[in-house]
Amino acid sequence: MKVDRRLHLLRLTFGQAYLWNDDGAFTLVDTGIATSGEEIADAISRLGGRADAVRQVVLTHYHEDHCGGAATVATWGDVTVMAHRLEAPVIRGDIPAPPPNFTDEERALHRSLGAHLLPPAPPCRVDRELEDGDVLDFGGGARVIATPGHTAGSIALHLPEHGVLFTGDTVAHVNGQVMPGVFNMDRDETLDSFRRLAELDARVACVGHGDPITGARDALRQAAGEIPA
Numbered sequence: 101m102k103v104d105r106r107l108h109l110l111r112l113t114f115g116q117a118y119l120w121n122d123d124g125a126f127t128l129v130d131t132g133i134a135t136s137g138e139e140i141a142d143a144i145s146r147l148g149g150r151a152d153a154v155r156q157v158v159l160t161h162y163h164e165d166h167c168g169g170a171a172t173v174a175t176w177g178d179v180t181v182m183a184h185r186l187e188a189p190v191i192r193g194d195i196p197a198p199p200p201n202f203t204d205e206e207r208a209l210h211r212s213l214g215a216h217l218l219p220p221a222p223p224c225r226v227d228r229e230l231e232d233g234d235v236l237d238f239g240g241g242a243r244v245i246a247t248p249g250h251t252a253g254s255i256a257l258h259l260p261e262h263g264v265l266f267t268g269d270t271v272a273h274v275n276g277q278v279m280p281g282v283f284n285m286d287r288d289e290t291l292d293s294f295r296r297l298a299e300l301d302a303r304v305a306c307v308g309h310g311d312p313i314t315g316a317r318d319a320l321r322q323a324a325g326e327i328p329a
């Protein structure tokens with residue numbers, strides 16, 4: 101799905117990824133599940149590109165439906181894999197992923213997804229550890245925004261030049277509703293991070309689950325206003 105002139109949403113068997121195109125040099129934001137690598141390569145070739153032109157992979161957090169395909173993508177060529185410093189040890193497989201603090205509803209939802217939909221993510225190297233405020237070399241400069249809560253090292257990316265915001269799972273867009281994501285480590289912190297993203301001047305918000313949100317600034321502000329304080 102084309103989101104913007106340089107931006108496509110890749111819908112995968114489970115989860116989704118975003119492909120940013122700087123004149124044939126690609127940046128992937130997230131990578132779906134462990135089996136998603138091939139689907140991502142297919143999608144890139146359908147768009148007329150080459151998988152080995154992926155230069156950067158930015159992982160918004162360590163969940164298996166976001167970094168699952170990264171180990172495959174990392175083998176395609178000259179790829180720099182990036183994630184926040186706090187996520188890197190999990191993505192590398194050095195420490196186990198701390199589980200979310202499920203609400204009762206979320207526990208049932210998570211069980212219904214089942215292990216076949218969410219296979220464990222194979223360990224993947226992280227070449228560059230990110231911090232809040234770092235600026236990445238794509239999309240005219242992509243600013244890293246630490247959004248702790250969903251996981252401790254969750255990040256968003258803001259491309260001011262294009263009015264694009266990648267939210268990771270801090271924001272979801274499900275059944276037409278803009279809301280904080282589920283399966284959080286710390287829900288209150290997630291809500292704080294959500295409110296901070298709502299203060300940015302974003303035209304389109306690319307969420308971890310669901311279609312991109314157009315008119316993002318107003319939609320996020322309205323949703324943030326509906327979150328109980």
Ligand SMILES: [Zn+2]
Pocket residue numbers: 161163166250269283
């Ligand atoms: Zn997640």
